[in-house]
Amino acid sequence: DVKVTQSSRYLVKRTGEKVFLECVQDMDHENMFWYRQDPGLGLRLIYFSYDVKMKEKGDIPEGYSVSREKKERFSLILESASTNQTSMYLCASSPLWLAGGSSTDTQYFGPGTRLTVL
Template identity: 90%
Template sequence: DVKVTQSSRYLVKRTGEKVFLECVQDMDHENMFWYRQDPGLGLRLIYFSYDVKMKEKGDIPEGYSVSREKKERFSLILESASTNQTSMYLCASSPGQGGLGAFFGQGTRLTVV
């Protein structure tokens, strides 16, 4: 059974903290993605990676960075958390180009207070 696992289901962090969201996939997929989901806005792409140590900005990269040191792991970093980063964060991986066949993790609900 394919799996994309996000390290936390729920997180509460303080404004200004550095926050790490971890994602691991066991499908040997080349491509990994970070999205955030907000009511009325759908899913928006933050960053993606098509290979180890490679990263590309998505539609809303401001305030975020990523790290992909190993093929199976893709980390999202909030350098200095702010309240407008309170959201549901979703990690996905896919074997194909264009995000085809993407599998999603269960999501991390992050609240910044």
């Protein structure tokens, strides 16, 4: 079974703090993703990475950065947390391409980190 784990389920931080969210996957997947999930907006892609040290901006990268030093680990960084970053953060991993019909060709999600910024 694919396992994607996130370092915390719940996190409370103060405005201006630097926040690190960690994600680890055990399936040797090339791709890793960070999303935020907000009611009515679904999942919005913040950043993704298709290889170690490679990163690409998603749809809403402002206020975030990422780090991928090892294949299995993808970190999301909030340099200076703000209240509008209060959200549920989901990490996912996948094989490099999703164009096949295999049942494993999908993104696998972690349990999420609910971040509250006061």
